[in-house]
Amino acid sequence: xxxxxxxxxxxxxxxxxxxxxxxxxxxxxxxDKAFNYVEEKQGESxxxxxxxxxxxxxxxFFEAIFGVGSATGILYFIFNILPYLLLGFLVFLLIKFFLxxxxxxxxxxxxxxxxxxxxxxxxxxxxxxxQTLINEAIKQKNFRLAIRYSYLKSLKKLTESxxxxxxxxxTNEDYIKEIQKESIKHHFKDITKIYxxxxxxxxxxxxxxxxxxxxxxxxxxxxxxxx
Numbered sequence: 001x002x003x004x005x006x007x008x009x010x011x012x013x014x015x016x017x018x019x020x021x022x023x024x025x026x027x028x029x030x031x032d033k034a035f036n037y038v039e040e041k042q043g044e045s046x047x048x049x050x051x052x053x054x055x056x057x058x059x060x061f062f063e064a065i066f067g068v069g070s071a072t073g074i075l076y077f078i079f080n081i082l083p084y085l086l087l088g089f090l091v092f093l094l095i096k097f098f099l100x101x102x103x104x105x106x107x108x109x110x111x112x113x114x115x116x117x118x119x120x121x122x123x124x125x126x127x128x129x130x131q132t133l134i135n136e137a138i139k140q141k142n143f144r145l146a147i148r149y150s151y152l153k154s155l156k157k158l159t160e161s162x163x164x165x166x167x168x169x170x171t172n173e174d175y176i177k178e179i180q181k182e183s184i185k186h187h188f189k190d191i192t193k194i195y196x197x198x199x200x201x202x203x204x205x206x207x208x209x210x211x212x213x214x215x216x217x218x219x220x221x222x223x224x225x226x227x
Contacts, residue, residue, distance in 0.1 A: 050087065122168055124149070125156045143210035144198055150217045151195040154188070161224055172196075187220035 124130060130153040137146035155175070159166040164178045172192045179185040194213050198205060205213070 121152060124152050125159070125166060130156060138207075138210075141207065143205045143207060144203070146210060147195060147198045147205070147213065150214070151191060151199070154191055154217060154220055157221065157224055158184075158188070163224075181223075184220070184223050187216065187223050190216045191220055 124133070130149055134146050134149045134153065137143070137149060155164070155166055158164045158175070158179070163180075163184065164175045166175075172195075176185060176189060176192070179188055194216055197203060198213070
């Protein structure tokens with residue numbers, strides 16, 4: 001007689017222990033971002049919304065013409081790429097507009113500044129007692145300004161001596177070409193270098209430096225007397 005195997009159900013009589021989670025530990029897990037599985041939906045950017053809006057308009061336009069419900073092929077390309085191209089073109093136009101406005105303002109500002117400078121120089125040369133201005137600048141220890149007035153005084157003397165014809169549109173090089181006598185031209189070149197260095201180079205000088213530079217202006221004045 002064959003022995004029959006029997007399946008015997010075994011009962012687990014071990015004691016069950018209930019695991020309790022401490023409230024402080026639970027709060028720690030709640031505050032830990034590593035255990036936060038909630039997905040936050042990112043807000044749509046203005047550019048993305050504009051692209052979607054523009055894309056919908058283009059899509060409806062082509063659907064009205066071709067009667068298609070879903071775009072494929074070239075239409076799919078147009079619907080998805082064209083909004084970006086149009087947006088880029090719009091940005092290009094805006095940048096071009098602002099650059100044009102800024103450049104016009106800069107040019108206008110430079111023109112106004114040049115006009116003011118020319119008007120001031122003309123006023124000083126034609127109407128002012130330049131030596132009084134030089135003395136006042138020295139009194140205020142503004143030796144850089146005194147150099148400028150000294151240069152304008154030299155231009156005035158050269159004009160009164162019919163050696164040059166002063167005009168606010170002329171450059172210093174133009175005046176150098178007008179001067180025929182070499183000794184006067186030499187001295188004028190010297191004071192022009194000083195003027196460019198101090199005034200346009202915006203270098204502040206002290207009284208001692210001014211006295212040494214003033215010699216070049218005196219040399220020009222003396223050459224005009226003995227010409």
